[in-house]
Amino acid sequence: xxxxxxxxxxxxxxxxxxxxxxxxxxxxxxxxxxxxxxxxxxxxxxxxxxxxxxxxxxxxxxxxxxxxxxxxxxxxxxxxxxxxxxxxxxxxxxxxxxxxxxxxxxxxxxxxxxxxxxxxxxxxxxxxxxxxxxxxxxxxxxxxxxxxxxxxxxxxxxxxxxxxxxxxxxxxxxxxxxxxxxxxxxxxxxxxxxxxxxxxxxxxxxxxxxxxxxxxxxxxxxxxxxxxxxxxxxxxxxxxxxxxxxxxxxxxxxxxxxxxxxxxxxxxxxxxxxxxxxxxxxxxxxxxxxxxxxxxxxxxxxxxxxxxxxxxxxxxxxxxxxxxxxxxxxxxxxxxxxxxxxxxxxxxxxxxxxxxxxxxxxxx
Numbered sequence: 202x203x204x205x206x207x208x209x210x211x212x213x214x215x216x217x218x219x220x221x222x223x224x225x226x227x228x229x230x231x232x233x234x235x236x237x238x239x240x241x242x243x244x245x246x247x248x249x250x251x252x253x254x255x256x257x258x259x260x261x262x263x264x265x266x267x268x269x270x271x272x273x274x275x276x277x278x279x280x281x282x283x284x285x286x287x288x289x290x291x292x293x294x295x296x297x298x299x300x301x302x303x304x305x306x307x308x309x310x311x312x313x314x315x316x317x318x319x320x321x322x323x324x325x326x327x328x329x330x331x332x333x334x335x336x337x338x339x340x341x342x343x344x345x346x347x348x349x350x351x352x353x354x355x356x357x358x359x360x361x362x363x364x365x366x367x368x369x370x371x372x373x374x375x376x377x378x379x380x381x382x383x384x385x386x387x388x389x390x391x392x393x394x395x396x397x398x399x400x401x402x403x404x405x406x407x408x409x410x411x412x413x414x415x416x417x418x419x420x421x422x423x424x425x426x427x428x429x430x431x432x433x434x435x436x437x438x439x440x441x442x443x444x445x446x447x448x449x450x451x452x453x454x455x456x457x458x459x460x461x462x463x464x465x466x467x468x469x470x471x472x473x474x475x476x477x478x479x480x481x482x483x484x485x486x487x488x489x490x491x492x493x494x495x496x497x498x499x500x501x502x503x504x505x506x507x508x509x510x511x512x513x514x515x516x517x518x519x520x521x522x523x524x525x526x527x528x529x530x531x532x533x534x535x536x537x538x539x540x541x542x543x544x545x546x547x548x549x550x551x552x553x554x555x556x557x558x559x560x561x562x563x564x565x
Contacts, residue, residue: 204253204445205276207237208456209261210474214329223259224474233456233474234268236481238275240455243486249453251280253442254288254309262296266304273309287312287351287441295332297340302347312351312440313344314384320374321367324360334374341378351438353382358412359404360388368412372419381438385416386431410553417549428510430547430555447505466490467501496564499526504559512546522564529562 210223211230254276261269269290276282289312292301297315305313319325320334332340341352354375358368375383387409404412417427425433429447432440445452454461457477460469468490471477480487493501499522506513515523526545533539538551538558547555 203249203251204255204442204450204452205241205249205251205280206442206452206454206459207254207256207261207272207276208259208454208459208470209256209264210259210457211263212258212260213263214331226474227263229474229478230264230268232478232482234264234271236478237272237456239484240481241272241275242279243481243484244453244455244461249280251276251282252286253445254282254286255442256290257314258291260293260296261290262292262301266307269304269308277309282309289314289353289440289442291316292340293332294336294340297336297343299343302343305344305347305349311349312353313349314353314355314382315340316355317375318355318357319360320371324363327360338378341380351382352378352380353384353440354378354380356383356385357388358385358416359409361404363404363408363412365408365411365415369415369419372416376419376423382432382434382440383420383425384432387413413553414549417552426510430508430552444509447509449502449505461488462493465494466492496522500563503562507545507547507559507562508555510546512542512544514544515541525564526562533558533561 211227211233212223212225213227214225254273256269256272264272286309288309290305290308290310291314294315294317315337316330317334317337318328318330320337322333325333337354344352356371356375358371360367388404420433421427425435426439427433428439429443432443434440442452444450449464451464452462454468454470457470457474458472460467462468468488471480471487477487491497499518502517503513503526506517513526515526518526527541530539530541530545533551534541538548538554540546540548547558551558
């Protein structure tokens with residue numbers, strides 16, 4: 202079974218940390234939705250069996266009821282969608298009005314991912330977020346009333362001047378919401394973002410380490426499974442769509458900047474909404490691609506599988522790549538950062554420095 206990812210790049214305003222492709226040109230929404238639906242028909246000329254659907258962004262909740270229904274109609278017309286498919290939409294808390302929640306009931310959506318980021322209103326304003334902490338709670342209440350039983354919340358930590366006590370208050374606030382899934386990311390200052398141009402620095406490394414371990418301890422004590430470096434789920438509520446990225450399941454990416462993977466080839470659409478619309482309207486694809494083989498296949502498998510609780514199945518590697526991987530990994534095993542169970546798995550201490558470990562294990 203495959204998954205479909207639809208990229209909705211529209212945002213009412215840009216957050217200062219965001220490095221994803223997005224635009225505030227909301228006047229292009231209908232033309233873009235029309236193009237997305239046409240790309241669905243083009244990409245799914247051979248009907249696919251679909252197990253997960255994910256509308257991400259950007260801010261998918263910036264689309265109208267009619268536009269969202271149009272996208273879902275196209276997906277279901279051109280694909281065989283499993284009756285128990287996981288269907289996720291990303292939302293901003295302030296978009297979840299009573300009317301939006303009622304609209305959700307008219308769509309096949311059964312999972313909502315909400316960008317809370319923090320429950321400190323001053324930090325939300327600093328991030329240029331449009332919502333308040335109170336709106337997160339209100340939005341979740343409305344989604345519950347609309348029958349959504351699978352809600353994920355995103356948090357960030359490592360802000361400038363943030364203390365461990367500040368972070369624990371955010372964790373407490375998230376747990377009080379009784380959501381099924383939580384994703385937490387350390388603030389990353391990406392080149393080209395407003396935050397990078399502000400020459401800002403986040404928390405120091407030791408504070409980030411303490412925050413990460415506090416997050417793990419608190420969520421595991423609350424009954425969450427730490428199933429991926431940044432992701433925690435209550436039993437049976439792992440993100441099936443995101444898990445498909447980490448276990449090599451094929452997926453179809455639709456929309457500007459969206460990526461696809463068919464098991465052998467990775468492709469990606471142009472990261473420009475006007476160029477994307479123009480190409481699709483003329484009936485042509487606007488993607489580049491590369492074949493995943495040799496060292497590239499090894500690196501891809503390494504960087505996805507090692508992020509997960511299950512780790513890297515060494516039997517999936519060629520003999521030469523397995524020998525190389527274990528040889529380089531030995532010093533991290535000796536240092537207690539990796540273990541062989543017989544899969545190669547990051548230990549608790551290795552999770553925090555996972556980027557460094559994965560980079561060392563890659564073949565370049």
